[in-house]
Amino acid sequence: MPSRTKSKGLQSLVGEFIGTAPERVASFEKACDELEIGVKLNRMRTEAGLSTRALAQKVGTQASVISRIEQADYEGHSLSILRRVAAALGQRVEIRFHPIGERPAKP
Template identity: 40%
Template sequence: MVIENNALKILNKMTAIEPEIQEMVRESSLNAELAQLIYTARKQAGLTQAKLADRIGTKQSVIARLEDADYEGHSLSMLQKIARALNQRLEVKLVGNSDRLQ
């Protein structure tokens, strides 16, 4: 989408000289991506937040928090529980930061 592309260009230009802001944007993007992955996987499994919570032994409010793009407390153990409850497996990769300023 053109508007989204333009917004990303503006954001990139604004943060190009501020490494701290770049890092904050990266972290926020990762949190939003994790939240979306959890939400999408849960919906594809046909589960409500309450049903997923029951499967992993927690409360619906915890699932709601995990699906919030602003949430910063994702843990590997919780993500693993969610993956197992959804009959999936969790993959974690470390990749190089070719776009990161040295």
């Protein structure tokens, strides 16, 4: 069962619906990673008090691009656009690699 689930109820649901099949676990982990990127970008943008249009102007792109990269099911995150968005928000991108199925501790 993927280790990113914290509550016992959620662990039970994930165990029942995802199980331990490697391809299902990998798919679940990928979906969680994509969701995490979108949530973090949305949170940083809203904490900065910026609309998608205002951030897009700072980045030099369209508001639809910002909206798309904040969506949980978006798979087209490029390092280039993530760096541009991060810079516009006064942040930097940091990439780490961890073994599959192992989630890093939250800072």
